[in-house]
Amino acid sequence: MFRTIESHRVGVPGMFGEGESMWYAVTRYMETHYYHVTVELDGRERRGRYALMVDDERLLQRVLVTQSDDAYVKSIQVVTPGHMNGSGDWKMEPLEYALVGHDAHDCSVSVLTVGSGLVYHTARDEAFDVSSLADRTLIFQPSMIRPNAD
Structure with missing residues (x-):
């Protein structure tokens, strides 16, 4: 699974469409x-x-x-x-x-x-x-x- 960190979010939730967010980075621990x-x-x-x-x-x-x-x-x-x-x-x-x-x-x-x-x-x-x-x-x-x- 991928993990996101709030400080890596671009903009505010929903600004790219209903239920969508953009991220500068995602993390993978597994x-x-x-x-x-x-x-x-x-x-x-x-x-x-x-x-x-x-x-x-x-x-x-x-x-x-x-x-x-x-x-x-x-x-x-x-x-x-x-x-x-x-x-x-x-x-x-x-x-x-x-x-x-x-x-x-x-x-x-x-x-x-x-x-x-x-x-x-x-x-x-x-x-x-x-x-x-x-x-x-x-x-x-x-x-x-x-x-x-x-």
């Missing part, structure tokens, strides 16, 4: 992965791009399912902590596939394939095997990205 989603706005009233940082696969799935001609996903990067990607530091890479399932202990596990072909997972078991996951749900695959119309 060393878990998240998604950096680029959304294209192509409506008559609003055009441009914005970045949406998503901390949860179900929310990412909802973003993908609710795309429209006016607001659609252009790209998804996954940001992984060093213990997950093996580098010792945070890394942002293009996401190719994401799925969730349950391991032998009925714990939820995320499995992420990045552009280089590497596969990361959130399982605590060192001997984790992706094929052992039960109740697999595909969250993302490349066909869910709108073809580039630029």
Whole structure:
């Protein structure tokens, strides 16, 4: 999850729209992965791009399912902590596939394939095997990205 600090707020609550606030910074204390989603706005009233940082696969799935001609996903990067990607530091890479399932202990596990072909997972078991996951749900695959119309 992301954490905000009131002194980092821009303006006053609601000045950017009902229920919305802008922030100079957000904080992340948990060393878990998240998604950096680029959304294209192509409506008559609003055009441009914005970045949406998503901390949860179900929310990412909802973003993908609710795309429209006016607001659609252009790209998804996954940001992984060093213990997950093996580098010792945070890394942002293009996401190719994401799925969730349950391991032998009925714990939820995320499995992420990045552009280089590497596969990361959130399982605590060192001997984790992706094929052992039960109740697999595909969250993302490349066909869910709108073809580039630029």
